[in-house]
Amino acid sequence: MDLIIVGVDGSSTALSAARTAAALARALEARLHVITAVTRDSLDYEDAQHHVQVDVAGDAEDLAAQTAETLRSVAPQVTSAVVTGRPADALVSEADRLGADLIVVGNRRVQSSVARVMGSIATAVAHHAPCDVYIAHTSR
Secondary structure, X not given: OOXXXXXXXXXXXXXXXXXXXXXXXXXXXXXXXXXXXXOOOOEEEEOOOOEEEEOHHHHHHHHHHHHHXXXXXXXXXXXXXXXXXXXXXHHHHHHHHHOOOEEEEEOOOOOOHHHHHHOHHHHHHHHHOOOEEEEEOOOO
C-alpha cells in the first residue's frame, strides 16, 4: 500500500476519519493525501450596503494544509490539496488521478436508508471508488 486519501471539511467527524487515515498510513508505511472539496472558487454575497467575496478555495486550502500539518505527528508523509467537486466525487476523482490504494471516509449519519448506516459520502465513494474504501466509525 502506497497512498491513502482522506477528505476533510472542518467537522469533528472528518477530523476523526483523518486521524484514522493517519494511523493506517503510519501502520502501512503509506503516504497520506488530505483533500478538501469545493464546488466553486469563491462565493459572492451582496446586500443593500455591502458586497463581500469569500475566497472559498483559499479557505479550503488552509483547512487541508492545517489538517495535514496536524497529522504529520502520526504519519510523516502527508500532502494536501483542494479538489473541485462535491465531496464524494472529489475523493473518487483524486484517488483515480493519483492511483490511490485506499480512500478513508467517515460514517457520519444522515437520514436515508443505506446512507443512514454508512453516511451519504461513504455510500457514494464505496459505489464509485477505483480502489478499496475504509469506512471509519466517526459517529460516536
